[in-house]
Amino acid sequence: MKLFLKHHKSYIIIYFISLFLTVLYSNLKGFIGVGEIIYIFIFNTFILFCFLLYRYYKNKQLYDLFTSGISSIDDSLDAANESELSKDVSKLLIRQYDLYISNMEKCDKKYKDHLTFINQWVHQMKTPIAVMKLQLKEFEGEERAAEMQEEMDKLIRGLDKSLYYARLDSFQKDFIIKKVNLKEIIRESVNENKRLFIKNRITPRLDIDNDITILSDYKWLKFVVQQIIENGIKYSRNKGTMLFIESVKDKDKVKLNIKDGGIGIAKKDLRRVFDQFFTGENGRKYGESTGMGLYLCREVLTKLGHVITVESEIDKGTTVTIEFIAHD
Amino acid sequence: MNYKIMIVEDDKEICSLLKEYIEKYEFTTLYIDDFEKVLESFNDYKPDIVLLDINLPKYDGFYWCKKIRQLSKVPVIFISARVSGMDQVMALENGGDDYIVKPFDIDVVIAKIKSHIRRAYGDYASNKHEDIVEIDGLKYYPDRLEVAFNDKNLIITKREGVILKYLIKKYPKVVSRDFLFEKIWDDADFVEENTLSVNISRVRKRLQSLGIEEGIETIRGTGYRINKTW
Numbered sequence: 001m002k003l004f005l006k007h008h009k010s011y012i013i014i015y016f017i018s019l020f021l022t023v024l025y026s027n028l029k030g031f032i033g034v035g036e037i038i039y040i041f042i043f044n045t046f047i048l049f050c051f052l053l054y055r056y057y058k059n060k061q062l063y064d065l066f067t068s069g070i071s072s073i074d075d076s077l078d079a080a081n082e083s084e085l086s087k088d089v090s091k092l093l094i095r096q097y098d099l100y101i102s103n104m105e106k107c108d109k110k111y112k113d114h115l116t117f118i119n120q121w122v123h124q125m126k127t128p129i130a131v132m133k134l135q136l137k138e139f140e141g142e143e144r145a146a147e148m149q150e151e152m153d154k155l156i157r158g159l160d161k162s163l164y165y166a167r168l169d170s171f172q173k174d175f176i177i178k179k180v181n182l183k184e185i186i187r188e189s190v191n192e193n194k195r196l197f198i199k200n201r202i203t204p205r206l207d208i209d210n211d212i213t214i215l216s217d218y219k220w221l222k223f224v225v226q227q228i229i230e231n232g233i234k235y236s237r238n239k240g241t242m243l244f245i246e247s248v249k250d251k252d253k254v255k256l257n258i259k260d261g262g263i264g265i266a267k268k269d270l271r272r273v274f275d276q277f278f279t280g281e282n283g284r285k286y287g288e289s290t291g292m293g294l295y296l297c298r299e300v301l302t303k304l305g306h307v308i309t310v311e312s313e314i315d316k317g318t319t320v321t322i323e324f325i326a327h328d
Numbered sequence: 329m330n331y332k333i334m335i336v337e338d339d340k341e342i343c344s345l346l347k348e349y350i351e352k353y354e355f356t357t358l359y360i361d362d363f364e365k366v367l368e369s370f371n372d373y374k375p376d377i378v379l380l381d382i383n384l385p386k387y388d389g390f391y392w393c394k395k396i397r398q399l400s401k402v403p404v405i406f407i408s409a410r411v412s413g414m415d416q417v418m419a420l421e422n423g424g425d426d427y428i429v430k431p432f433d434i435d436v437v438i439a440k441i442k443s444h445i446r447r448a449y450g451d452y453a454s455n456k457h458e459d460i461v462e463i464d465g466l467k468y469y470p471d472r473l474e475v476a477f478n479d480k481n482l483i484i485t486k487r488e489g490v491i492l493k494y495l496i497k498k499y500p501k502v503v504s505r506d507f508l509f510e511k512i513w514d515d516a517d518f519v520e521e522n523t524l525s526v527n528i529s530r531v532r533k534r535l536q537s538l539g540i541e542e543g544i545e546t547i548r549g550t551g552y553r554i555n556k557t558w
Contacts, residue, residue: 126409130431134345
């Protein structure tokens with residue numbers, strides 16, 4: 001109502017000015033007396049009032065929309081009712097909506113094409129790596145070969161990371177929640193990184209009860225644990241000698257602590273480590289940091305319903321904790 | 329008996345490398361050139377085991393596996409870069425017996441081939457001729473964990489055996505510490521670096537008791553090498 005009056009303010013003002021001028025002129029010329037002035041005033045204003053009222057009810061829906069705003073796309077299609085103004089506004093909105101949708105579809109298609117390309121590309125890159133690995137087998141145990149092997153391991157890990165990242169969006173279709181034995185999955189993750197442990201002279205230490213089981217997706221959880229182990233090793237290079245992985249059972253919760261004795265994370269960086277593309281001070285110091293690892297970890301864990309936290313002290317080390325609901 | 333293995337993989341390089349390695353274990357191999365006639369080749373060659381890629385020109389591996397299944401119960405091992413659970417399920421549902429993800433470890437491929445042959449043909453014959461690692465009279469039998477030199481012989485532990493095997497195999501090259509460490513790594517109880525040094529000195533002592541003095545030399549900062557003093 002307020003908005004309606006605002007829109008018609010100038011209209012009403014013009015009406016009163018012209019009414020006033022007409023009555024003043026007629027009065028000066030002596031055409032009409034005081035009684036007629038009041039009569040004209042009341043009668044004309046009544047007509048104006050009826051007109052405005054009629055107009056308001058006709059466009060009520062539109063004005064309601066103006067005041068409440070559009071909260072969903074469907075709202076914009078409701079504006080149409082019998083008045084011409086409403087119809088025109090509605091037509092405009094629909095047109096805008098169509099344009100918007102077609103733009104969205106274009107972007108969506110581009111994004112999907114890109115995703116398909118990345119997926120194909122990563123898979124194709126695995127064949128040349130397999131070839132190199134086979135050829136390298138001839139020279140295993142020799143120093144050069146070990147160095148090349150290390151670089152190839154980096155390539156493989158990088159490719160895996162991008163594959164998991166590309167799959168994050170279709171996560172709903174790509175996970176199976178099952179009972180997972182915590183010790184088994186950790187042991188496997190450690191063993192798959194064995195070369196990295198050896199190369200950096202870090203010894204893994206496991207302290208996990210044999211019978212702890214949790215509900216999770218094996219593949220995704222393993223990916224996350226491997227990321228964290230990788231970080232732990234990377235940032236304790238030339239510093240720590242152990243990577244402790246321990247479980248703490250607390251009533252219905254299970255905490256998994258992955259603790260390194262590395263360089264630690266600066267306080268100012270700590271709360272941003274899960275941000276995408278954030279590399280911080282350590283990333284600059286050590287290089288080869290993409291700012292994707294921990295971001296992916298948290299995204300995946302949140303989807304799986306687990307909680308990840310990081311504690312760290314400069315020069316003492318970092319502890320990453322994943323919290324699960326225990327399953328008995 | 330000499331088992332026949334058919335490799336269906338469109339990457340030439342992988343094919344020839346696979347062939348090379350598999351043939352070291354006295355299998356015969358055939359790889360496919362014409363991917364429209366996989367079934368014909370299968371019929372002509374009558375392989376005992378099939379290694380099958382999923383991404384192939386024309387039809388994919390699932391298709392060929394189904395076709396092969398209509399003719400034969402031969403073990404089919406898929407080798408593919410696709411890691412998703414769905415692909416593995418598809419492979420096994422279409423009649424595959426096993427699934428290996430690229431980039432693979434050649435030892436795993438060989439082990440799986442052997443295991444499927446044992447399963448399908450109930451035959452341990454492919455292991456009949458025993459592995460021997462040898463250098464000028466110093467012999468190591470991995471299956472028995474036995475070392476022999478000048479009619480003396482003794483049994484050693486598995487870790488010592490692994491170290492000795494690679495040192496002999498690689499002679500005269502130096503074998504890096506990291507590599508030996510990786511080979512004695514225990515998947516259940518992870519070993520400390522010190523374990524390697526302990527085992528190296530044990531092997532030294534074993535060689536001593538066989539009459540070989542200073543049998544292993546340490547190359548500082550790199551690794552170890554057999555020192556042929558005999």
